Amino acid sequence: MAGTNPFLAGKRILAVDDEQDVLDTIQEALEDSQVDKALDFKTAVELINTCNYDLAILDIMGVDGLTLLEKTVEKGIPTVMLTAHALNAQTLMTSIRKGAVSYLPKEKLADLESILGELLEAMQKGNPTWKLLFDKLGDFFDQKFGRGWREKDREFWSEFSRTYQIGKGIQSRLSHDERIASKGI
Numbered sequence: 001m002a003g004t005n006p007f008l009a010g011k012r013i014l015a016v017d018d019e020q021d022v023l024d025t026i027q028e029a030l031e032d033s034q035v036d037k038a039l040d041f042k043t044a045v046e047l048i049n050t051c052n053y054d055l056a057i058l059d060i061m062g063v064d065g066l067t068l069l070e071k072t073v074e075k076g077i078p079t080v081m082l083t084a085h086a087l088n089a090q091t092l093m094t095s096i097r098k099g100a101v102s103y104l105p106k107e108k109l110a111d112l113e114s115i116l117g118e119l120l121e122a123m124q125k126g127n128p129t130w131k132l133l134f135d136k137l138g139d140f141f142d143q144k145f146g147r148g149w150r151e152k153d154r155e156f157w158s159e160f161s162r163t164y165q166i167g168k169g170i171q172s173r174l175s176h177d178e179r180i181a182s183k184g185i
Contacts, residue, residue, distance in 0.1 A: 008113065022082075056072045
């Protein structure tokens with residue numbers, strides 16, 4: 001590892017995946033953070049309900065990550081969706097709609113520490129996390145999904161481009177924040 005990432009140091013992170021080797025890779029990549037691991041949906045729900053996390057990393061397929069995403073958003077936990085088998089434009093859009101702050105292919109696990117560090121830094125500074133993701137991985141998505149993939153869902157991406165500064169995930173998380181909701185915002 002290159003050294004301590006100040007945006008990851010001391011953070012409590014939940015990693016959920018049905019593959020032990022993926023969880024071990026995440027834990028190794030995030031050695032400056034406290035990483036709690038869950039191999040299944042039930043264990044993940046128990047941890048979400050009983051612990052406070054700075055970030056969650058959820059596999060989409062093997063552990064019903066999109067349902068877990070709803071639970072982390074309710075708890076105000078910024079959540080990154082991680083996938084190999086569900087790497088497609090539809091699950092990307094669903095992740096955005098349900099409140100994820102990012103969507104990472106498992107092929108990019110080697111870059112996890114730097115991507116998450118930049119993500120947490122962007123969140124701390126109030127910068128849009130999705131812009132960061134598309135700046136870093138836009139070409140990757142174009143290769144995987146095919147050029148012009150956003151044209152198939154033009155209305156969604158047009159609206160997203162106008163509102164990513166205050167994206168759906170942030171709006172959803174804020175709607176569950178009692179400090180904000182009580183002010184009628």
